Amino acid sequence: MLLVWPSEAFAAPGLCTGPVCADAITRSAKNHWQLLLRLEDQQGHREKVVMDCKAGELSPMAGLVDRGYARALGLRLCRYVA
Secondary structure, three states: OOOOOOOHHHOOOOEEEOOEEEEEEEEOOOOOOEEEEEEEEOOOOEEEEEEEOOOOEEEOOOOOOOHHHHHHHHHHHHHHHO
């Protein structure tokens, strides 16, 4: 029997909206209304972004991952943790 310890390489994607998935979701220690997201799309682009749940904005506003799907995913996560 072969045992494989889970690691990031074998981790399944977290929550997805369209082609964008959030692999890691944490709440900001300083500002409880902000979520720190590690995003990945189907093309292999990866980014770390901050979702401001109060303002409904994603920061940075531009990047390799499609911001329309990334913002929709962020808003969805804000509803889950609120």
